[in-house]
Amino acid sequence: MNILDLIIITFSPFNVLMLLAGFWIGMLFGMLPGLSGVTAVAVLMPLSYVLTPLQALIFMSAIYCTAVFSGSISGILFNSPGDTPAVFTTFDGYPLTLKGEPGRALIVDMVSSGIGGVVGVIIAMSFAAYFVNVALSFGPPEYFALGLFGLSLVSVIGTKYPMKGTISVLIGLLLACVGIDTVTGMHRFTFGNVQLMAGLDFIPVIIGLFAVAEVLNQFANFNFRKKLEKRLKDTALDVSFISKDDFKLCWPHWIRGSILGNFIGTLPGAGATIAAFLGYGVAQKFSKQPEEFGKGAIEGVAGPETANNASVGGAMVPLLTLGIPGSATTAVMLSVFLIHGLQPGPFLFMRSPELMYPIFISMILTNILIIVVPFFLVKHLVKILRVPYEYLGTTILFLSIIGAFAIHNRVYDVWIVFIFGIIGHIMTKYDYSPAGLILGLVLGPMVESGFRQSLVLFQGDLMGFIHRPITLTLIMLSLVFLLWPLLTLFRKKFFRRTE
Amino acid sequence: MKDKYRDVQTLIFHVLLFAMFAFFLLNLDSMVSGKSLSLQAQSSPKLFPFWILMLLVGFTGIQLFKSVRIVYRQYRENHRDDTNKKNVDECNSIVLDEEQRTPRILFSVIMIVVLTVFIMKYLGFIVAAMFMLTVTLFMLGKRDLKSLLIIPVGVFLAVFMFFAKLLAVPFPRGIGVFAEISRYLY
Numbered sequence: 001m002n003i004l005d006l007i008i009i010t011f012s013p014f015n016v017l018m019l020l021a022g023f024w025i026g027m028l029f030g031m032l033p034g035l036s037g038v039t040a041v042a043v044l045m046p047l048s049y050v051l052t053p054l055q056a057l058i059f060m061s062a063i064y065c066t067a068v069f070s071g072s073i074s075g076i077l078f079n080s081p082g083d084t085p086a087v088f089t090t091f092d093g094y095p096l097t098l099k100g101e102p103g104r105a106l107i108v109d110m111v112s113s114g115i116g117g118v119v120g121v122i123i124a125m126s127f128a129a130y131f132v133n134v135a136l137s138f139g140p141p142e143y144f145a146l147g148l149f150g151l152s153l154v155s156v157i158g159t160k161y162p163m164k165g166t167i168s169v170l171i172g173l174l175l176a177c178v179g180i181d182t183v184t185g186m187h188r189f190t191f192g193n194v195q196l197m198a199g200l201d202f203i204p205v206i207i208g209l210f211a212v213a214e215v216l217n218q219f220a221n222f223n224f225r226k227k228l229e230k231r232l233k234d235t236a237l238d239v240s241f242i243s244k245d246d247f248k249l250c251w252p253h254w255i256r257g258s259i260l261g262n263f264i265g266t267l268p269g270a271g272a273t274i275a276a277f278l279g280y281g282v283a284q285k286f287s288k289q290p291e292e293f294g295k296g297a298i299e300g301v302a303g304p305e306t307a308n309n310a311s312v313g314g315a316m317v318p319l320l321t322l323g324i325p326g327s328a329t330t331a332v333m334l335s336v337f338l339i340h341g342l343q344p345g346p347f348l349f350m351r352s353p354e355l356m357y358p359i360f361i362s363m364i365l366t367n368i369l370i371i372v373v374p375f376f377l378v379k380h381l382v383k384i385l386r387v388p389y390e391y392l393g394t395t396i397l398f399l400s401i402i403g404a405f406a407i408h409n410r411v412y413d414v415w416i417v418f419i420f421g422i423i424g425h426i427m428t429k430y431d432y433s434p435a436g437l438i439l440g441l442v443l444g445p446m447v448e449s450g451f452r453q454s455l456v457l458f459q460g461d462l463m464g465f466i467h468r469p470i471t472l473t474l475i476m477l478s479l480v481f482l483l484w485p486l487l488t489l490f491r492k493k494f495f496r497r498t499e
Numbered sequence: 500m501k502d503k504y505r506d507v508q509t510l511i512f513h514v515l516l517f518a519m520f521a522f523f524l525l526n527l528d529s530m531v532s533g534k535s536l537s538l539q540a541q542s543s544p545k546l547f548p549f550w551i552l553m554l555l556v557g558f559t560g561i562q563l564f565k566s567v568r569i570v571y572r573q574y575r576e577n578h579r580d581d582t583n584k585k586n587v588d589e590c591n592s593i594v595l596d597e598e599q600r601t602p603r604i605l606f607s608v609i610m611i612v613v614l615t616v617f618i619m620k621y622l623g624f625i626v627a628a629m630f631m632l633t634v635t636l637f638m639l640g641k642r643d644l645k646s647l648l649i650i651p652v653g654v655f656l657a658v659f660m661f662f663a664k665l666l667a668v669p670f671p672r673g674i675g676v677f678a679e680i681s682r683y684l685y
Contacts, residue, residue: 043666167558174551181544187532188544219639220605390639390646395654397612398632402658406668414616422609430512448547 009054010358010365018055019362022062023369029063029082030070033207033403036083037067041332053340054355058362060336064329065312065366068272069113072305073374076105077385080211080396084202085272085308087438088280090210092293092300099296100231102382103240108250108298110374111242112257112305117367119258120265120310125360128317134470135266135318140457141465144450145474146267147443150274152478153281161431168433172440175200176448183452195412202273204404204416205441209434211400212417213424215393220425225389233386241375250302253283257306264307265314271327272308272315273442279307285481309370313363320344320356506573510566517559524552607638623673623681624663628655659685 009015029040040063048056071082076093089109096105138146151169178189179199190196218225242250257279264275283303284293293300315326323345325331337344348355384392404417424434458464465471523530531545611634619627632651641647662668663685672681 163558163562167555167562170551170555170558174548174555177548177551181531184544186544188548189530190532191530216605216608219608220601222601222604222639390636390641391650394632394635394639397608397635398628398654399658401612401615401631402628402662402668405670406662406666409669411616411620411671418612418616425605426512430509452546 006354006357006361009354010058010361015055015058015358015362018051018059019062019366022059023066023366023373026063026066027070027374030067031074031082033074033080033082033211033400035403035406036071036203037064038328038332039406040067041329045332045335048336048339053336053342054358056336056340057333057355057359060329060333061312061316061359061363062366064333065117065309065363066370067329068308068312069110069117069305069370072109072113072301073106073381075210076109076301077102077381078211078392078396079214080400081206084206084438084442085276085304087206087210087273087435088276088304089301091280091435092295092297095294095296096298096301097385098228101296102385103378104243104246104298105301106378106381107240107242107375108246108301109305110378111371112250112254112302113309114367114369114371115254116258116261116306116309117312117370118364119254120262120313121316121360121363121367122313123259123262123310124266124313124317125357128321134263135268136322137470138267140450140453141468141471142450142474143267143446144454145465145471145478146274147447147450149474149478149481150277150281150439150443151447152481153278153285164431165433165436168427168436169440172437172442173444173447174440175205175437176441176444182445182449183456195410200416200441201407201413202438202441203407204413205420206438207400207404208417208420209424209427209438211396212421213428213434215397215400216421216425217428218389218393220429222389229386229389246298249299252286253279253299253302254306256282256286257303258310261307261310262314265311265326266317267314268318268324268326272311274446275311275314276304276308277439277442280304309367313360316359316363320348320359321346506566506570510563510570513559513563513566517556517563520552520555520559524549524556527552604638608635611635611638619671619673621674621677623677624670625655625659625681625684626673626677627671628658 025040025044026037029035030037041060044059044063047059051059067083068085071084071086072089072093073082075081075086075090077097079090079094081087081090093105093109096102176199178196180186180190180197181188187197260282261272261275261279264278265272280293280300280303283299284290287293287297287299289297289299311327315330318324318326319330319334323334323337323343325334334344337348342348342355400417400421401414404413405411407413426432427434427437454464455462465475527545527549531548611631615627615631618630629651632654633647636646636651663670670681670685672678
């Protein structure tokens with residue numbers, strides 16, 4: 001079977017229809033707080049009974065690709081990310097909106113997502129076997145080192161007070177300890193509450209810390225918001241395709257983010273969130289103006305968005321080649337195979353290319369649509385900012401409450417959203433970083449369980465970390481990133497003295 | 500005077516933060532239930548939270564010290580020049596009056612959300628949602644019919660159709676007559 005046959009299979013009318021349906025559903029679900037690609041795929045799973053395996057997988061993968069992108073739309077416009085990976089895009093996306101450049105942020109967002117997605121899928125198709133071998137060699141020590149590498153990028157968290165940023169991350173790490181300990185089964189910080197035994201779910205915490213906290217911030221500074229509205233009304237919210245200057249700034253991040261995101265997506269359990277964070281951190285480290293990050297740097301939008309969409313292609317690789325899901329969404333997609341009596345793995349991958357490769361081709365097409373279609377929507381989306389904040393803020397608050405309830409159908413999640421909304425408001429007021437808290441919450445389980453499981457494997461010998469090349473490399477990189485600011489400071493002072 | 504209030508607030512915040520983490524650190528044994536393994540054990544569940552709390556107590560202690568130093572310096576500067584104090588207070592009171600408007604909005608919105616979540620269990624989703632949307636807009640200064648009736652109903656219906664009908668989210672029904680009415684709708 002040659003590539004032309006595979007393209008013909010992909011472009012059959014019903015497959016294209018499923019792709020378009022998945023595209024729009026993913027856009028909607030990704031944008032709304034409390035909903036995500038996982039929710040959409042899970043809710044629409046019963047449809048796969050009446051579809052062929054290929055049609056169902058094209059539909060689900062289109063939802064997945066688009067939901068990962070569209071979560072950043074509400075994040076950029078309202079500081080209310082629709083899903084966890086979009087959190088890092090808000091660091092610079094929302095400040096760009098406050099500067100009166102929401103269209104620019106959204107355009108770079110969609111172009112970066114589309115390019116990251118296309119390149120990610122191409123890399124996945126070409127290097128699937130190699131990436132999977134590396135991914136299979138990741139054990140607890142490697143996951144610990146990866147988490148540590150993520151924490152070493154803590155300096156990128158948007159706050160002008162590094163110690164407060166560090167305290168925010170530590171609070172997130174402490175919150176990650178809430179619940180039943182995965183190694184010993186002990187209860188930690190549950191205070192006898194049954195709901196807390198499962199730990200703190202990311203989604204309500206993010207909705208609270210970002211969506212609700214931002215609404216509370218705006219209501220607390222309502223005079224400022226009304227002045228901003230007046231300014232936005234007087235400003236022409238021009239939307240044009242990506243400028244030459246933005247292209248020059250972003251293209252290195254597209255290449256870096258695509259490779260990094262694709263690889264991170266291949267690791268089971270890592271997913272788009274880790275990819276987005278590392279994409280943001282690496283973008284800042286390699287930027288010529290790292291001090292602009294957190295204040296509306298366009299590279300701060302390109303980096304995470306490229307990486308998180310590239311991770312989607314990576315996440316499909318272990319699913320299709322080994323039958324091991326690379327993320328939560330692909331775990332749900334695994335059911336599509338099982339419903340149709342198929343066992344994904346190397347055998348199916350080699351024997352049924354007419355089932356596997358059209359999925360990758362359809363993902364490339366979805367990501368091309370992500371570059372093209374939202375451009376026509378952006379012009380209308382930015383007009384939402386002109387809606388008086390009395391209506392906008394109230395609607396966001398209402399949607400946050402409903403979205404929180406819809407996660408697990410319980411009022412407890414609504415209380416979590418509300419409490420973290422107040423915490424986020426207080427943190428912002430005293431110059432702490434809600435983003436740092438999220439970082440700690442996301443990386444905490446990976447770092448702790450990786451470290452403790454490794455200690456058990458090495459029987460308490462810390463030198464065991466040094467004997468594993470991937471672990472050693474990541475730990476060395478972490479030390480470099482942690483110590484680099486100090487070394488730079490020391491070098492500046494030394495050269496000033498000698499002058 | 501505006502800065503002094505902010506600095507005192509920051510000081511109080513850091514005192515509370517420091518006290519909370521110190522309390523957690525001193526009572527870590529009771530917060531990790533069961534017969535805990537010692538910290539030295541390889542897979543102790545207390546190991547990670549212990550070190551995080553140590554760092555938190557250390558860093559928040561430093562922040563607390565910085566806040567105390569700032570407030571002390573502010574206090575000394577304010578007491579140096581008493582002749583201008585009255586004029587400064589008069590100017591700042593105008594600034595404070597303007598600022599006091601928005602904290603009231605914030606507090607009102609927080610109370611509305613708390614009430615909404617509380618009454619949702621007893622009066623059901625529909626009553627709680629309409630209460631929240633209408634009262635919030637009223638507190639934000641909207642008084643016209645379009646703002647208090649048409650927009651809340653429109654937003655509610657859009658959200659209701661999507662979540663309750665399309666996604667079949669089982670929203671709280673409330674009790675008694677509210678539960679019975681809700682069964683006709685969702």
